[in-house]
Amino acid sequence: MFNFLHLFRLDLGFAFGFKGASKKEIAKKVALIVLICACFAVPLFFVFSILYFGARLGAFFGGLAEILNIVFFAMQLMMFMLFLPSYVSVVFFSKDTELLSSLPIGKTAVFSSRMLTMYLQMLAVSFPITLIAGIVAACGASSGGYGIGVEFWFILIFAAITVPIIPLSLITLISFPVMKFVSLFKANSTLKSVLILLLYGVIMAVLYYGVISFQNYVGKIDLSADMTANDAVHALMQTISKVGGSVYPSIFITKAMVGESSGVNFIIYSAIIVGLIALILLLSMFFYSIRESGALSKSSDKIASRAASASTGKSMSVRLALIRKEFLCVIRESQLALQTFAPLVILPVIIVVYSLAFGRGNLVQQGLTGDISFFVIAMVSGVNVMSTIAISREGDKFSLIKTLPVSSKDVILSKLWLADILSVLVVSISVICAAACKSLDWIEALLAWACGIMLSLGVNCLSLSRDIKNPNFRFTNYKELVKKSSKSLVPMLLGLSVGAINMLIKILTQLVIKGLSDTGAFWLRWGITIALSVIILISCRVNRIKKMCADFEKIEG
């Protein structure tokens, strides 16, 4: 228990990035998190507005619990997407297993500490959203004349604490068969990384496809021309109730919250949660012990021995050789590859599925699909692990590059260009997907592509220069390095801001600034977005290489 507490405190510090940070650094991190939350506030405002009006209608037509459950379900999906890579990293790729094995700490203590830390990380994201969703729903319902009982607030807090357990159990169930399959390819680390990425994309696609199929199956609205407005709203509410009511097990807790057989539903939900906790612990413990025994880890004995004579390869320029080395070093490290290349797989999946789910002409989306697509593209443009930890990921091998007869400019440009290639691919594929799904028309697609490219090229340079100025060569695994790096927050914030401003201008031109034509509003919005992207590109990129070279020379690895 004593060792567990020590380890847990350490894991917690690493997970939340406050380990070893000074008070000033902590204050900076908190400020950045607040700013990021402010950027997310724009899309969340939409969600909560819909929830408010939905709850108000639900108070009259029924279906309040189901409406709230749809928000809970969306959050569980988000948790699943965000934390699947983290779970895989912790259970299957944790690099400090060898070190911990040599210390007098039990396997159970290590495992419990890791799982508890992950749960708390999930809770940090889900708790405020659940709480706000509950408050908004309660306000909406109250304004619709629905009496919210005192039990609502107690059960809301219970729900906020327990909801992350549902996606965590799903992650646990899915990850083992996936990793077992991937471990068959352990002799080829590149193939292994590619497979993990593809499987990650496939899981997400299947998940989203399942959600859409489910929505299509239960969510058909039977509207006819002779219906009154009241009938139409009633039909809509019935459909929403059917969708929300079919998502288990969180429907039990939302029903308990709004007073529908509160006692019974609360007990059923609690029993399911206890069962899921047991399932998570038993399965994860089993997987962790298998991983520790080496069944899923790399085995040098089984690495295929190819022809003894070494191939001399091809002659290439210094920069090309450096880029190739960088790429191989990333792709052959499964954990790093997943962190780095995940946007390449997941962003197109999100855009395609989102576009299919809320395509143009849908009653719900109200013309916002394209804006949300751009928001996501802009957000991801700001996050490129290839550049945010370009120097730090060298770790204790950094000194090697300094001994080689290459200029600092060659080293920096090779890292920057590789990050740029990845960004261009991510943005281009995402925009093509959005355009193909008609989420963006061709002019919007072109503008989104141009802004996404400018943004990413700018922030890549900014991220790299921040990493050069303050590299972190002391890390135990890449996940920790990425999470601990506050360098990724500022670039992400830039991307998020541009996406949020784009969306905000649309809202303002529709709701506040009256009298502007559609074309005028369109070009005002995109004009400002392009201007911001150009400013970010120029301020982050122009005349920065020379300064970066000077900073690189000062690094004492």
Next chain:
Amino acid sequence: MLKISGLTKQYKGQNAPAVSGLDLEVRPGEIMAFLGPNGAGKSTTIKCITGILPYDTGSIEICGYNLKSDPIQAKMNIGFVPDNHATYENLTAIDYINFICNIYRVPVEERKERIDELAEMMSLTQAMNKPINSFSHGMKQKVSVIAALVHKPKLWILDEPMTGLDPKSAHVLKELMRKHCDEGNSVFFSSHVLEVVEKLCDRLAIIKGGELIEVMSMDALRDKKSDLSLEEFFLSVTDNNYESEHSYTEE
């Protein structure tokens, strides 16, 4: 081959320099050992020579190229074996050596012969297509040695080269060092293994507290201190009272 003049390096936040006013020359065709107790400044000096650490004052010239003003040409003449077996471990051994060949502009037609010869000597031929992260410390050290020699450097620098090597590989490494010097090149290495230094070196330099306190040839050592082994001599010069009793000697 290597000329260090007035080298001074002080780490941030430290009161005293790690290396202070160091003057040293390694001549063509000689093996020079660099000795000193822990924390004396050996690794700092080697890191400055290889470009890992920037230095405050002084100059370092490798084959006539100044390390500060012409770092690429200077480094083109160095082959370095670090003490931590640092390589890019996600690459296979052959991928890594090819990367080094590209960086040092070794023509493709010359690579195969050199790599095969060095791999054979280091008994690493069968493992060249395997990822370095599956290697033992000794095997990683061998990869570092191949990478250091594949471009035929004029100055071969090794930091604690015998660490982790099996007796046969250590023997091969010593032979390689001697052969390298016989071809008119130079070897500069740090070590705590005084038996190796005694048998292999032409000259030795001893550093203590960041300052050079002895530079002499092995012949001069044998002549002047015939009654002492190298170990006894080393212990006597690194003793705290030595500096006040003896002056710095450059033959």
